[in-house]
Amino acid sequence: MRRAVAPLLTLTVALVLADSAVVTLALPDILVNLHTTVGQVAWVLISFNLVLGLVAVPSAVVFDRAQPRLLTAAGIAVFACASAWCASAGSIEVLVGARCVQALGGAFALLGCLELLVAAYGERRGVATWISAGVAGTAIGPVAGGLLTQAFSWQAIFIVQVPCAALAAPAALAVRAATPYVLPDRHRPALRPNLALALLSAALTAALFLLVLLLVEGWQRSPAAAALTVSVVPVAALAARPLAGLLRPPDEVEVAVGCFLIAGGLVGLAIPPSAELAWTIAPQALVGLGLGLAMDRLTSSALRLRLPRARHAAWTLGARHLGVVLGLALLTPVFTADLRDAQMPAEEAITSLVLDAPLQPQDKVAVARALGEELTSQQGRIPDLHHAFATLDVDPASRPATTTLERDLDDQLERAATHAFRDSFLLGALLAVLALAAVVVPGRRSTR
Amino acid sequence: MTAGPRVLLLPVFALALVTGVLGIQLAHGGASFEPLRPADPCAVRDVSAQASGIEGLSERLVLLGLDGAACRLHVSREALVLGLAQSGPRSPAQLAALRAGLLDAVQKLKDADALPPSSALVDDTLDSSDLNGFVKAAIRAIPDSVINSALPTDDVLTRTIDNLDLHTLLANLDDQQGLNRQLAAAVSHALKDSLTGQLPHLL
Numbered sequence: 001m002r003r004a005v006a007p008l009l010t011l012t013v014a015l016v017l018a019d020s021a022v023v024t025l026a027l028p029d030i031l032v033n034l035h036t037t038v039g040q041v042a043w044v045l046i047s048f049n050l051v052l053g054l055v056a057v058p059s060a061v062v063f064d065r066a067q068p069r070l071l072t073a074a075g076i077a078v079f080a081c082a083s084a085w086c087a088s089a090g091s092i093e094v095l096v097g098a099r100c101v102q103a104l105g106g107a108f109a110l111l112g113c114l115e116l117l118v119a120a121y122g123e124r125r126g127v128a129t130w131i132s133a134g135v136a137g138t139a140i141g142p143v144a145g146g147l148l149t150q151a152f153s154w155q156a157i158f159i160v161q162v163p164c165a166a167l168a169a170p171a172a173l174a175v176r177a178a179t180p181y182v183l184p185d186r187h188r189p190a191l192r193p194n195l196a197l198a199l200l201s202a203a204l205t206a207a208l209f210l211l212v213l214l215l216v217e218g219w220q221r222s223p224a225a226a227a228l229t230v231s232v233v234p235v236a237a238l239a240a241r242p243l244a245g246l247l248r249p250p251d252e253v254e255v256a257v258g259c260f261l262i263a264g265g266l267v268g269l270a271i272p273p274s275a276e277l278a279w280t281i282a283p284q285a286l287v288g289l290g291l292g293l294a295m296d297r298l299t300s301s302a303l304r305l306r307l308p309r310a311r312h313a314a315w316t317l318g319a320r321h322l323g324v325v326l327g328l329a330l331l332t333p334v335f336t337a338d339l340r341d342a343q344m345p346a347e348e349a350i351t352s353l354v355l356d357a358p359l360q361p362q363d364k365v366a367v368a369r370a371l372g373e374e375l376t377s378q379q380g381r382i383p384d385l386h387h388a389f390a391t392l393d394v395d396p397a398s399r400p401a402t403t404t405l406e407r408d409l410d411d412q413l414e415r416a417a418t419h420a421f422r423d424s425f426l427l428g429a430l431l432a433v434l435a436l437a438a439v440v441v442p443g444r445r446s447t448r
Numbered sequence: 449m450t451a452g453p454r455v456l457l458l459p460v461f462a463l464a465l466v467t468g469v470l471g472i473q474l475a476h477g478g479a480s481f482e483p484l485r486p487a488d489p490c491a492v493r494d495v496s497a498q499a500s501g502i503e504g505l506s507e508r509l510v511l512l513g514l515d516g517a518a519c520r521l522h523v524s525r526e527a528l529v530l531g532l533a534q535s536g537p538r539s540p541a542q543l544a545a546l547r548a549g550l551l552d553a554v555q556k557l558k559d560a561d562a563l564p565p566s567s568a569l570v571d572d573t574l575d576s577s578d579l580n581g582f583v584k585a586a587i588r589a590i591p592d593s594v595i596n597s598a599l600p601t602d603d604v605l606t607r608t609i610d611n612l613d614l615h616t617l618l619a620n621l622d623d624q625q626g627l628n629r630q631l632a633a634a635v636s637h638a639l640k641d642s643l644t645g646q647l648p649h650l651l
Contacts, residue, residue, distance in 0.1 A: 249458040264466030271478035348526035349484040
């Protein structure tokens with residue numbers, strides 16, 4: 001058991017931080033399953049990040065006054081119970097409420113795990129493990145969520161968290177941590193690293209949240225295909241450490257390069273030459289590499305030589321999760337407005353192709369009628385036109401032409417959806433550039 | 449390696465990566481993966497039809513007519529079609545532009561020598577017209593050369609378009625039989641008018 005304690009705590013950190021974006025690929029299923037709206041389902045994502053961002057710093061204050069292992073175990077237990085509650089939620093209101101409780105427990109679990117990992121591994125290794133687990137969880141979250149949704153259901157995402165957390169709670173109690181001591185707030189929060197963390201988290205929302213939406217809703221790929229595609233990000237993030245070890249740049253350069261790579265990757269995602277999944281791989285690799293370089297170093301520099309440790313770790317958590325909320329708040333209205341604006345060009349493109357299709361006039365009328373009904377029934381979503389063609393009653397001689405037409409129309413829809421996401425990805429790139437500016441722009445020299 | 453060049457290694461590597469990825473994407477048309485833009489309806493467009501006979505001619509006339517109408521209304525052909533497909537009354541400007549566009553289409557096909565002789569269309573027209581059997585048989589007995597000189601295609605089409613009640617026709621788009629009846633009535637009327645008009649020349 002003793003040997004499993006630290007890995008279990010590390011897994012808990014990854015689990016809680018993965019929860020930030022783990023439901024991204026499950027949102028379409030939740031939308032249908034809980035009979036809710038797009039606006040409401042977004043709160044499954046927002047509520048967790050908002051609550052975690054807001055309660056992180058106040059939770060750290062409690063750690064000054066109580067046994068870390070007790071608070072950690074309590075936090076993990078609350079997180080586990082709330083995960084089970086999420087899985088059994090029968091309405092969107094209950095699910096959002098359970099996610100808020102999950103975030104509250106998660107905040108205590110994260111801060112407590114930092115203290116306990118330091119107690120188990122020592123300062124340097126404990127902090128490094130906590131940071132790396134967080135980066136890995138953030139990167140892996142959407143992939144794991146997508147695969148679980150496809151293999152089982154959206155509820156499976158929360159169910160698998162329960163046993164992991166249930167094991168981690170007694171593990172936390174087993175750690176002999178230092179007794180609590182009230183430390184005066186000796187160091188101010190590191191403003192630049194936390195600001196850069198917030199901006200970079202907002203930018204990464206574009207990569208992790210918008211990309212899966214584009215793949216599932218825009219390009220009509222299955223959650224599993226989308227999950228496998230976005231797995232490029234965590235794989236590339238893993239490559240960041242060996243690369244940094246090889247080139248050994250100063251920390252500031254590593255962070256600046258990380259921000260630049262994320263910005264470049266997001267620009268790449270804004271301009272794919274087609275809706276082939278392969279075109280997202282290289283831009284995602286840039287984002288993953290940037291994530292691995294920047295998030296790690298920014299969190300380290302926000303914590304380095306600052307006490308109390310939990311308080312400064314809480315600032316990094318607050319910055320990251322409020323950054324995600326900022327990203328969602330900025331990007332969601334942009335891409336929903338762009339999707340709305342994309343409807344007319346898409347309809348015009350469809351009309352053009354149907355008018356000029358090499359079909360008999362009566363078949364054109366039949367296609368137009370079927371498409372009209374399908375577009376009306378799928379109002380507010382990027383339509384799937386396959387049903388319209390599958391139920392089409394046309395001359396058998398016209399079948400090859402209708403098959404070609406269906407493929408061309410799907411291509412137009414993919415073009416319209418991709419174009420609608422362009423501005424949001426570019427806005428994400430701008431946020432990454434602002435994070436870069438927060439790191440590299442010289443500040444005022446301290447007079448102290 | 450000294451600290452100076454080592455500091456530059458990672459930035460140079462990152463710059464090369466980003467430039468490479470974006471360069472390849474742009475070279476493969478990354479910036480132009482957008483939905484098809486509607487063509488200028490005022491520009492000349494080649495239209496073709498899969499159907500033959502009067503159905504094919506009607507399709508080409510409608511496609512050219514939509515272009516002409518859209519050009520007059522300063523909208524794209526596709527926006528006009530989507531507008532006309534909406535339920536509810538069509539504006540007088542839309543109907544006037546559509547009629548003018550169809551008349552322009554007849555003229556364009558005539559200028560391009562793409563109108564078939566009326567004898568080539570007469571069988572199709574008679575099949576769907578409400579003329580009595582005796583008249584139909586009598587017309588079918590007339591030699592093609594006489595029909596072609598008695599019924600210039602452009603004249604029949606122009607009269608048909610003038611006779612069409614476009615408001616009712618657009619309201620009937622979902623009713624194929626009603627649409628055919630209305631078109632057949634307009635064509636029959638145009639045939640009679642054209643014959644009456646050409647009679648003095650024939651005599």
